[in-house]
Amino acid sequence: MTGGGDEGDSVRDEFVAEAQEIIEALSRDLLLLDHGQKEGNPDPDLVNSVFRGVHTLKGIAGMFGFADLGEVAHVLEDLLDQLRLGRVELTQEVLDVLFEGVEVLQRLLSAGPEAPEADLDGFRGAVQAVLDLGEEAPSDFGAYDLDTGVLSVLTEYEEHRLRTNIDQGVPLYRLRVRFGLTSIDSDLEELKARAKPIAEIITYLPSMEGGDDDSIDLEVLLASRVDVAELRDALCTASDAELEPVGSRGAGASGHTMTPPPPDEPTTSHPPASPPAAPKRAEERTGAPPAPPRDVGADSLSVRSVAKTVRVDIGKLDHLMNVVGELAIIRSGVGRVLDRVRGNPEFRALATELHRIHRGFERHLDDLQDGILDVRMVPLGQTFDRLARAVRQVSREHGKDVRLQVSGADTEVDKLIVEELTDPLLHIIRNAIDHGIETSSDREAAGKPATGTLALNAYQKGNHVVIEVEDDGSGMDAERILASAVERGAITVEAGEEMQRPEKLGLIFLPGVSTAEAITDLSGRGVGMDVVKTHIARLGGVVDVHSELGIGTKFTITLPITLAIISALVVRVAGRTYCIPLTVVQEALVLDPASVRRVEGHEVITLRGATLPICRLDGLFGLQQPAGASPKEYVVVTSLGQRRLGLVVQGLEGQQDIIIKPLGKTLSDVKGFAGATDLGDQRVVLVLDAPSLLEEVLAGPEVRAAGLGATS
């Protein structure tokens, strides 16, 4: 296309967005198909969905510069075609290839157009291997009283579905309905919903006779094992709807059929189990009726993807967030003026009115803010699907039998956070499967069920989202971790001796520490748990680990729900102003200088019976107190995950909504700040980074040894 750059780009963006959606849908469908296959009744609709998705991808990829992607889609399409036509059986091996295919598609899409040519030979080979077992013998439609008109407008796929149903002896029906033109979409959805549990809809034929300007008549061809009366009850809800069975003719092919000649000669060998094979007419078989409603936890997700959604560019949302941020600053400004007006008795009436207006503004602004934040939220289920694929893949790679349990997939998190979460979670999962979960024989020897369980759990807790990854594997050996850390020089022997068990386990987050005999480079990138921790810290979160030898390991990730607008506590330290995100603030209290003690060289106070380490920010930041400063001080108790730290400040200025803006690269070496914000009044103020402060202050081994910082 010779189009101007912009236009070409936006069309390409459209492709990327659509392709991404298709790939995600493929992933979900494959997971469901995998589940179905394991239970013995894979849903042919799913195979069709996957086929359709891949087919669409193939058709469009080449046109937008993604030639390799198109080729992989083509290869997958061939395989899926054979699958849906019943010529290849759906086995775990075939599913492996399909899953791999989706991974490849995702990689190619992420790599961008005109990326260097990928080596697809391995993948092609794998597909060819499964394709080499194909056979079928088609039936003919002569047995059914279907007129040529109907048969001529069936696509190849629809023909196949028809054939399959006939082979399996599923009765066919014709349903005539009338849909109003304006309500056609919802009428259709409704019909589909009602039909799904009891019938398979093969095609919709718009009728030429009947109908008027406002409505359209449709003939729906469907197959169902359900009794006619029940079918009529369910589907003929409108008074003018009619359902009739499609009658069968006598034996013998008639000249009316328009089936293409059978591509292969029927083979004599009998294929194993499920695929419809032998050329029989209307013979009863224990074929698979349409699968019952899915219940694999991804259910709510599948329905949602069909519903009314709008694709939104996250950049546009960011812009809206900025505008809301500016409005929030203005609101604060109005509040300040209101305060001043109130202070003047002459303006009493004005003050009251202004107050009312301000309240209204505030309410709507909060609403707007919530609304926009809500739009940015996506359910974690998306990420969980991706992880489920990885679990499957890694398990097979390592010959481990692992069952994945997911809960809280609809817990929502800011889209930007979700995108950053996949990598760390993937890493934790890979470690869990490779090192954590034992082989089936080892497990049985230990009295555990042969199948290991990996549980992914997400839930909201106040302003945070908690994600847990738990396995029932062999657990981590704190002593071995300690030994490894000492060996690598990460800590001294003495420091190690003073550590409690939780601190020892925490050592896995130091670079280079590993308990595996050979450091298996699962992801090919040589990353360790320290990267996971840094990654999560970047998102403003923390990761904790608990483990019991022989029982299992649990990683807990705590994240703020959104990165965008947050509420912050404004404080003063040595005459300067800083902000502390409220998500980490537990409480603030006046510091009684007499209550400060020193433990192992660190200052602490006692809060409700528990020891709380404190940190003087002016000291940490090297700030001089201005002359004449009041001696009054406050402690802001911050907590994150399991740890707490009291920050000593000289003033509390109240609460404010802020947008944290990043500091530039030049300042990337400065510790302790998450960014800066404009407080209005032209005050640019730094925002403290609680996780990194906690880390910095609580990290000394002496602190750990004294058991400081742990939650009471």
Added chain:
Amino acid sequence: MEEPPLIARILVVEDSSAMRAYVRAALEEAGVVREVVEASSGFEALRLLPRESFGLAIVDINMPDVNGLELIRFMRGSDAHKSTPLLVISSEASERDRERGLSLGANAYLAKPFTAEALVEAVRELVPGAEEDQAG
């Protein structure tokens, strides 16, 4: 573009949003049409067809529910659209579907993937008066 658009309205029936965007961009850029109307499914097309007229319809065969073939048969059976020029787009591999499309009354087909130039050329060939305009 000096020449006035050849066609007032073109209907594009295609379930891939990226394809629709591509076709729209190609047609608008070439200046062959004044208005491109998009339908993302056979059903949506059914809703538009009875009331509107189009100088040309571009129809994708392989769509779920009401597929392209059914749409073509419907159009050829209706008074409003029995002569509307119809361009079928289909995947390269499905010869059978393509032939069915032509036998049901489509005027021409274009196999995916196609270039913007090929699309515009196919459109020009289908619309009467194209040759003369070009020559001018």
Added chain:
Amino acid sequence: MSGSGITRRDTVVPAAPSRSKEPARGHATRDFLAFGLAGERFALPLAAVREILKVAPITEVPRARPHVLGILSVRGRITTVMDLRRRLRMAPAGDDDKQRRILLVDGGQEVVGLLVDEVYQVYRLHEEEMELAAVVAGDLSEYVFGIGRPGTLDEEVEVERDEILILLDPEPLLKR
């Protein structure tokens, strides 16, 4: 000022008066913005200078490197400001000189503010009026890519010694 590519804020910077009677010879020239620092004259490629700001309150950043003065907000964007004197290891300034300005310079990765004593004018230098770094000695050579002698092409004009410009390279200058 059309064509110069920088936005002025609260200040006026005159464009180069033509020193030479001949028009600039097209490709072989480059525009530079000259400014003063500790008595020396420096210049940066005009293309790298995004804006010139009057000195505004700067929020200090604890534990940043010594030459970082702090941050300020430029239309909502948090921008780091460096003390160029310190960066170039020159003597620190006396306080409050009204002529001081902050140049917003694009170093490739980020736009950073540089505090300078005074801003002079834009010079258009022909390649023959520039002497490149290989020839320049001294320990500023990391950031300096050459010396400029504006006006030398025009024989009628005498180039004063103190009009020599030390040409700075923004990228290494702004890197950590």
